[in-house]
Every structure is written in structure tokens, then in C-alpha cells.
Amino acid sequence: MTGIHTAQALTPATALGELITGNKRFVYGKPQYGHNVTQAAATAGGQQPHSVVLGCIDSRVPLEAVFDQPFGAICVARSGAHVLDRSVLGSVEFAVDALGVSLALVVGHKRCGAVTATVGAVRSGDRPGGDVGYLVDEIAPAVDGVDLDDPAAPEVAIRAHVIRTVERLRETPGLAAGIAEGRLRVVGAIYDLDSGWVEFLD
Template sequence: MTATRDAQVSTPAAALSELISGNKRFVYGHPRYGHDVAQAAATAQGQKPHSLVFGCIDSRVPLEAIFDQSFGSICVARSGAHVLDRSLIGSINFAVTELGVALILVVGHKRCGAVHATVQALRDGATPGSDSGSVGYLVDQLAPAVHEVGLDDEDAAEKAIRKHVGRTAERLRENPDLAGEIAAGRVRVVGAVYDLDSGWVEFLD
């Protein structure tokens, strides 16, 4: 059996609507999907996801749960503070070209540890490129969003989270491997921020 995507979830608008509805079910305590083995078996022979959701590695942000999506519905990619690298861009491109996802959703979240650590590092005098380690790479990638907000802003970290979501989404929109699909209206890139306290996802576009 080959998994097929619901005909009603075949466009960027329909995919976004499904994620918005799923987040509402999650917040109101009425999830539709329980993630049992029967659901896993039903999609074992194939998949046709409607969206790729790219988020942070934070354990408090389980993406399938906060959007109440079942097996085969969404692809998930994660990294610290949803920082892009070559592997992640390739994975996202694969989801679009090979799996036919209609939506790429970039999800940041409030109180992101990586962003707060970047703000502190920059306030302490660290500069992009000054730390050659792997964590330093995250600082390098997050620093532009922090500087765009300004280190003197007392709410710099939370504002930078939103800026970084927007910058990540824009970087994906400008990716030459995605540009054609986006221009044709077959794929849309949207940013969002998850509230750890309420469970709500705020869609930024």
C-alpha cells in the first residue's frame, strides 16, 4: 500500500490551514492522533506528507504533537535554534522535490536557549568567528538576528528569536533549488513562533 495525501491538503494554503487547526486541537486538549502502532503500520509502505516543519532541538517543542499530526503527515527537521546548514537545506529540498510537500514551516520558540546564549556571548565580547567550535557556529549564525535587534535592547533575545525565524524563512525562499516551486505557487515558506507556556503557535506571515 502506498500512502496518499488527503486531496484537501494538496496546496500551500491547505497545508497551512491543517497545521493551524492541529495546533488549535493541541491547545484545547482535543488531539485527533494518538501515535499508536496501527497508525505507523498504515503508512509503512509509503508517504505523502503535506508539510516540512523545521524547528529547534528543544525537548519542550515536539513538533508532531504541537501540530497534532499523525504518521506520514509532516516531515520534521531540527537543529539548535533552527540554524540552517548544508545538510538541512538538502533535506528540505528533498522533501519538496521528492516527497512533494507544499509548505515549509520554520518554527522558533520563546526562551530559546541558543539565542539567549548568543546574546550573552555577544554582550561579553564574543564576535562571530571567534569560536571555531561547533557551538561557535551557532553563535555565528544567530549573531546577525541579534545585531539587527540591538544588544542594548533588554528584550533582545526574544526579539531576536522572531528575527531569526524571518531570516531563516527568507534564506529558504531565496534558495535556487526552491525558487521555481515557490514562484509557481506550489510551495510556500512560512515562519512561526511557539509559546512554551500556552502551547499556541503564532504564524508570522
């Protein structure tokens, strides 16, 4: 995959700035980009995204809209509570290596159902079966150390899970060189369902 992408359009700091500015436009009701077929057609010939954004599958968190980004600007990978598995990690590595993105952003969100269910499972000791159980197992380490009697436990765990996901990405061998050389930055964030604001944790 190395060498497919020959030039990076944005530095990590500039890419992060694009997402911060886009979120402000979104919150203030002044989006610059819409989703229409002319934009899709304009980027059909190729892409040079600046970021890969990892988010939850929650339907209330449409990441392209939240960051007011046009077609071709961000790659998006979504899984329940942005759980990292091999396909998600491979997708992030591809975005960095082949497409030259300079920012990997992990976006958790308030009232995340998967994290809340994990807190409940840890409290009760009743782990769900099947692949939902896999999600719970992957999220559960973020619940360690959280006061399960605290009503705010799910929100504390959501933040801890974002931080843990960021740390796991930073430790991924396929991303290490880019991070060490300053070509790639990995950042965490929390989306507020009520206000639309994204809080950047780094």
C-alpha cells in the first residue's frame, strides 16, 4: 500500500483545525457543505482526505455533518462504541498509508448505548451472549476503576473508553512511524447529542 498516495494536503494540526471549524459551523447552523450529487460527482475521480474519523454506529451522530465536511475530506469507520477490531484497524492503517491522512480522530458520544450496556453488564455480572458480548468485552476495560454506584458512571466510562481507544491506536505498530515522524496525530473527542458540540480531549 505504501506509495499509492504521494502528497499530504494537510498537516495534523491543520486537519484538526478543519474539523474544529466545521463543528462550529454545524453548531451555529451555518454549514458550508451539503450532501448533493454534484459534490459527489466532483470527487468521483479521486480522493485526498485529510482525516480518518472513528465513531459509533449511533444514528444520531452523522460524522460528515457533525464536522461539516465535503465529499472526499474524511474517511469514516464506525462500529458499536468505536470498538477496534482488525477490520477497523486495517481501515485506519489503509487511510494513513494509502490515502495519506494526517489525523485519526476517535469520537465517542454522550449517552452511548453500548458503553451504558457494558456498565450494566459489569454491575450485574451478566455478560450478553454472541457478538454483542464481544462488544461488551472490548469496552469493559474502560469500566475498570469507574465507581459503578455513581449515576454518572456511564459518562465517565464513555470518556475513559475514548481515551483507551486513542492509546490503543497510538500503540498500533502500523501507525507508529507516522506518529513518531509527526505525519500523523491521534486525538479523542466526545460529541454532545444535545448541543452538537464536539469536545476535543487532546
